[in-house]
Amino acid sequence: xxxxxxxxDSGGVSLSGELLHPGSPGAPLVxxxxxxxxxxxxxxDGGYPMLAGLIREKGYAVLFVNFRGTxxxxxxxxxxGWYVDLEREMxxxxxxxxxxxxxxxxxxxxxxxxxxxxxxxxxxxxxxxxAFAAPASFERLFPREHLFAFxxxxxxxxxxxxxxxxxxxxxxxxxxxxxDAMGYISRVSPVPLLLVxxxxxxxxxxxxxxxxxxxxxxxxxxxxxxxxxxxxxxDPRALDCxxxxxxxxxxxx
Numbered sequence: 001x002x003x004x005x006x007x008x009d010s011g012g013v014s015l016s017g018e019l020l021h022p023g024s025p026g027a028p029l030v031x032x033x034x035x036x037x038x039x040x041x042x043x044x045d046g047g048y049p050m051l052a053g054l055i056r057e058k059g060y061a062v063l064f065v066n067f068r069g070t071x072x073x074x075x076x077x078x079x080x081g082w083y084v085d086l087e088r089e090m091x092x093x094x095x096x097x098x099x100x101x102x103x104x105x106x107x108x109x110x111x112x113x114x115x116x117x118x119x120x121x122x123x124x125x126x127x128x129x130x131a132f133a134a135p136a137s138f139e140r141l142f143p144r145e146h147l148f149a150f151x152x153x154x155x156x157x158x159x160x161x162x163x164x165x166x167x168x169x170x171x172x173x174x175x176x177x178x179x180d181a182m183g184y185i186s187r188v189s190p191v192p193l194l195l196v197x198x199x200x201x202x203x204x205x206x207x208x209x210x211x212x213x214x215x216x217x218x219x220x221x222x223x224x225x226x227x228x229x230x231x232x233x234x235d236p237r238a239l240d241c242x243x244x245x246x247x248x249x250x251x252x253x
Contacts, residue, residue: 016072017065029101035110069159077159121187130194136208189217198228
């Protein structure tokens, strides 16, 4: 098994990532989409690279790219920019990696799950999309009256790096409101869909995934993890859900 460093230009923003190979040609590819960091990195936390390694151990190739404002990628966090990053990443998959993998799946966590759903609703070329603890509405999750506190947190965490960004708070918030998954979840079908949520999620209400599931078309699956918290990448049951679902849809392909 091996890995390679990936650099992607996203409209002038340099994105850093890693592609992990399982060691066998023609493996399926899982593209991981991370959520919004709400605290500074913990050196003891293996993060998404560790999750990618666990998925690779099961025979999948895995691509993980840091969206703008995170990791070694440039730029400043804003949700519209992250969606542009995901579109550019998927174009990299089709143009630079085309033919190397048999199928391509998206697996997103929290805000990354919402972006993965939007991509699958608007673009072809995805064989399945899984969203873990995905917000159905960012406007409800981050009320406008909390916007300044959120921007200050983003600066403290280091995902907003430039003092002149965003241009205005209203610009940032109006863009955030455009990513309401309830508005596009129905268009994911007929791409297979997996929604997973922790029963004790302290950040995104369980009802968000339930509402998304009700609005989604077939084929779809919903798994609630009793006692599960928001950061499901730390919950081994979430990985089991993903791998089991991937096996089932691959068998039916």
